[in-house]
Amino acid sequence: MRPVSESEFDTLLRTFKREAVHLETRDAYGTEVELPHMAKWATGEYDDLRWLDDWCATLRNHTHAGRSVRRARIVSEPLSLYQRWSHSIAKPMVDAGEDIRWVPRHLVSSIALPGNDFYLFDGRLVVFLHYTGDGLALSKASSVNPRDVTLCRTAFESVWKLSIPHNEYNPT
Secondary structure, three states, rough: EEEEOOOHHHHHHHOOOEEEEEEEEEEEEEEEOOOHHHHHHHOOOOOHHHHHHHHHHHHHHHHOOOOEEEEEEEOOOOHHHHHHHHHHHOHHHOOOOOEEEEEEEEHOOOOOOOEEEEEEEEOOOOEEEOOOOOOOEEEEEHHHOHHHHHHHHHHHHHHHOOOHHHOOOOOO
């Protein structure tokens, strides 16, 4: 495994050739970018979601170029506060071309999952996302090891088969 810097990761998110898949397995995250917006939501304050504009523009570029971006979120039900907020802000990303789907955790008990969330780029490069116990982003590491790639591809596709498209998922 090789450490991945934020700038390298940002480049990967913008320059993959065919497909990026992202598996999320945690019920709560605490990214520095998201926390202030989630706090607004929790108090009922309006958020225009402009902070998502750059990501949505990237998604539109990928979609127009024929590239695919898929995200599967494994979630406990009833949803955590974080996941309820995450569901509430997903529409702009879905409208921009990201296929976001939800999977109740009880459905994935028999699926072998990697120990960390990940992105798989073009079926050849895995970037594992490491978090603290509180969900704060800690580090990223990449692998092109065929075993890692196969584990992540198989796990993602197995979860995807059970997933519910964002527009059909009713948070509980």
